Amino acid sequence: MLPLLSLLQELRRDGIHPIFRQLAEQLRELIASGQLPPGTRLPGSRELAKHLQISRLSVVHAYELLQNLGMLHSQVGKGTFVSAMQEVPEESRGVLTPASFSERQRLPIPHSSLHEMVDICPPQNQLISFLSGSLPYDFFPLQSVREAIDAVLDRDGAQALRYEPSTGYLPLRRSICEHVCSNGIRCQPDEVLITGGAQQSIDLILQALTQPGDAIVSANPTFLGLLDSLCARRLQVLGLPLDDEGMELTKLEEALQKPDRQAPALIFAAPCFHNPTGVEMSLPRRRHLLRLASQYQIPILEDGVFHEFRYEGTPLPPLKALDEEGIVIYSSTFSKNLLPGINTSYIIAPAGQHERFQIIHHAAEVATASLNQRVVQWLLEQGIVANQLGCNLRVMQRRRDAALYAAEHFFPREWRWRRPLGGFFLWVELPAVGPNASELYRQALEHGVSFAIGDYFFARCSDQRHLRLNFTEQEPKRICEGFQRLVRAWKTLVPCEKPLPVHP
Ligand SMILES: Cc1ncc(COP(=O)(O)O)c(C=O)c1O
The missing domain is CATH 3.40.640.10 (Type I PLP-dependent aspartate aminotransferase-like (Major domain))
Incomplete structure (x- = not known):
């Protein structure tokens, strides 16, 4: 038990990142890196939950997720073990083989980042959204x-x-x-x-x-x-x-x-x-x-x-x-x-x-x-697809330029981004020290602006420093307003920066 506890990092309790997923990600990393070698017996769910001060269900769900990935298997009466890929017992390779409908309903659902992202953003009319990965409705022909x-x-x-x-x-x-x-x-x-x-x-x-x-x-x-x-x-x-x-x-x-x-x-x-x-x-x-x-x-x-x-x-x-x-x-x-x-x-x-x-x-x-x-x-x-794309591209380029202008003028000096030559997104890096993207996200919602939290795009959910902003979604004026709202949200977390100009 103790060696595992010393390997686990503190879990974030921000209400945005599910605890079971964070735990599963950490365990997955420890297994993949060999720090938890095949055959290692993991602590019982009750015991681990008590030590981490989380609910037992979170541990159970994390273990289930890794069982479905073939990285863990359980042996009746003995416990849960790290699998070597070729040693995974047949019965734990697929999902369980439950007998009844009620048991089937408890089968773990594969994790869906897309689902989670949409879920955490409350629909609000006043919100300036840079969250989605798609074109705005008014572009549809x-x-x-x-x-x-x-x-x-x-x-x-x-x-x-x-x-x-x-x-x-x-x-x-x-x-x-x-x-x-x-x-x-x-x-x-x-x-x-x-x-x-x-x-x-x-x-x-x-x-x-x-x-x-x-x-x-x-x-x-x-x-x-x-x-x-x-x-x-x-x-x-x-x-x-x-x-x-x-x-x-x-x-x-x-x-x-x-x-x-x-x-x-x-x-x-x-x-x-x-x-x-x-x-x-x-x-x-x-x-x-x-x-x-x-x-x-x-x-x-x-x-x-x-x-x-x-x-x-x-x-x-x-x-x-x-x-x-x-x-x-x-x-x-x-x-x-x-x-x-x-x-x-x-x-x-x-x-x-x-x-x-x-x-x-x-x-x-x-x-x-x-x-x-x-x-x-x-x-x-x-020729309507080509024509449509040509028209949309002209509007999107203006929006990209507005986003770059607004980023240049309003974003704090320590934020970093590249000039996108194409596509939909500005990818912004926050400083290594200070509030992370999820903390900023919660404040941003309060200020009427949303974005995609960068963590979701990483295989091991280990990054907390990036924001993805879809600049095609908003008109240039709204982009400027949205970016200023974002910076205001940041300043509530890091209050000592110089004040923002009111107008671009
Ligand atoms: C890079 C990338 N690939 C694939 C897709 C999926 O496209 P579709 O909407 O056709 O399923 C998307 C959608 O956002 C995407 O951004």
Whole structure:
């Protein structure tokens, strides 16, 4: 008991970060780093709860979460033990095998950061929100969608309402080949698979190419939907830090060179305007990553969702466009360049992988909504998607510039951020000493402004110093007002800074 207690750090009791999750994260880190080796017996839940002065349920939930990840197992009458991956008993590999409905209802739910983030932000009319990851409603092309639905129904009648083949509507797959060609990606319709959202694509590819316990390489921080899928699929993360050129590859190279370590199953890369940091991967880094993937034969899942959202600088080719070996699987969506509610996205993968992806896709949904696919195809064909994106980009660039102006003028000197050349987000780093992002968040809500707490985007929830601000959500005046509110909230926590100007 004592050695474990000395390894655990103090738990935050801020009401925002669930205690069970913090405990699970700490235990997971101790297991992954070898500080709690396989076979270690963990204290009973009652005993640990008493020592940590938390509820017993929090310990039980934390243990359950790690059991589902295959990192712990329990032996009746003996206790809970750290598992070696290959030693996990069969019965604790999957979720429990409960007999009744009431027992099933107690099965642990995989953790969802997305869910949690939305939950902690109370809806308020007066709130200036920089929280979401999506475009504001007034960007949605309502009239064009109405025309598209009419045109599709007039043209196709009931055909538009049937099940589509699970690979997707063929004319849409053809149009996507033309659409991505302008980004340098050359592909054939039989390499394109339509799915119901890029989040589904990520999960589908993880399901197709990994097994529980596998490690996935990703930048850390990363897209939180990826973290949710990794948790649900019981996968581990090899998190790589980011610099101005994108994911740093040194840690990956070191891991790959260790002969005793199992190679990662997949590399997740978002080279263009990475969510949440906005960083763009340089061309040399892209080539380096491709060389490593090819040398060690590790597939790359490229998330190209923000590729088209550039405000300045020369476009760089996606990894898929540089890929000569067919090692890159490309995923993108119409959620950002058109509207999220259309829920239509695509995977471009070498034809050899298709059958596998298709079968798994079919198990998740018989087919992606037919009407949506036909509407997207009509909008692509009429040039409306490109036109819409062009108009939105001009407005978004003004908002990005307003955010940079407001940050420059109002944010405290010790806050740090990069100039995003594209994408939706300003990623702000708070000073190492002083209030953290969650503390600021609570004060920010009091001052009528919200943002995304950076902690959620980190694989091990260890960072407390970052804020993600979606600058596309608000008009320039509201951005200035929102950033000033944020600084006022900060000053209630750090009161000795110089006073703010009232007007920009
Ligand atoms: C980087 C990234 N990838 C994937 C997705 C998921 O996209 P979709 O809305 O199509 O599921 C998002 C959504 O915000 C995202 O930011």
